[in-house]
Amino acid sequence: MLPGSMLAAFVIALLVFSAPRSFAQNGGTLQASLGSAFSYQGRLSDNSYPANGSYDLAFKLYAAPQGGAAIAEERRFDDYPVANGLFTVKLDFGPGAFTGEAH
Numbered sequence: 001m002l003p004g005s006m007l008a009a010f011v012i013a014l015l016v017f018s019a020p021r022s023f024a025q026n027g028g029t030l031q032a033s034l035g036s037a038f039s040y041q042g043r044l045s046d047n048s049y050p051a052n053g054s055y056d057l058a059f060k061l062y063a064a065p066q067g068g069a070a071i072a073e074e075r076r077f078d079d080y081p082v083a084n085g086l087f088t089v090k091l092d093f094g095p096g097a098f099t100g101e102a103h
Contacts, residue, residue: 037092043085050085061093073096 042049042058057077062068072093080087 030091036095036097037090039088040091041086041088044082044087045085051082052084054079054084055082055087056080057087057089059089059091061097 044055044057046052057080059075061071063071075091075093077089080089
């Protein structure tokens with residue numbers, strides 16, 4: 001068994017020597033395509049109580065908090081499970097939805 005400091009040095013060396021070739025060629029910067037999908041967690045109430053059961057959920061993305069134009073098509077989840085008012089969905093409005101520009 002290796003002492004703690006030797007183990008840490010071994011792990012670091014292993015990471016450096018097993019890094020992909022592009023890691024070294026990019027000056028040590030890892031680059032990855034992240035895609036446009038993200039997880040959204042929400043809370044749903046039904047008559048002022050936490051929702052339980054299957055619900056039809058719809059999500060829209062707008063350019064402004066109020067009165068903005070829709071940026072992408074609606075995403076629907078029919079008969080989606082909600083427990084104690086909580087749900088998590090994976091949304092993807094496409095690669096052009098979030099450009100980094102302020103709207």
